[in-house]
Amino acid sequence: MIIIAGHVYVNPDELEAFVSEARATIPDALVADGCLFFSCAIDDPEEGSMIMLERWRDQEALSAYLATPKVEALFAKWGSKMRNEVRKFDASNERAPMEV
Known part of the structure; x- marks a missing residue:
């Protein structure tokens, strides 16, 4: 699984x-x-931040x-106007938060 x-x-x-x-x-995703x-x-309107989770x-x-x-159009339009600190993570061993 991949987490963004x-x-x-x-x-x-x-x-x-x-x-x-x-x-x-989002509907397409x-x-x-x-x-x-x-x-x-939206995370913090004053700093212009948005949280992404996928x-x-x-x-x-x-x-x-x-x-x-x-998606390509979104990045073409906004790519140079945004600071993208979204990262991709490979995930394994999925379990409930309270499980060890």
Whole structure:
């Protein structure tokens, strides 16, 4: 499993527009083969930060989603305007939080 997690930072004046456009990709993600979870939310409006959290079955599923026209357009438009501190993690040994 792959976990995508972290913050994206944009100019606070553009945060609402960015979040709206980022959220427009969520319906496509949720129906994509291999998407296990996908969410984003404004974290701190004053610093222009948004939290991203995603779970994907594997790299193939994530790569297919990232290659969709909406996602490519989002990065083409916002890539140079954002500081992307989102990271990808390979996960194994999935279990409930209280399990050792």
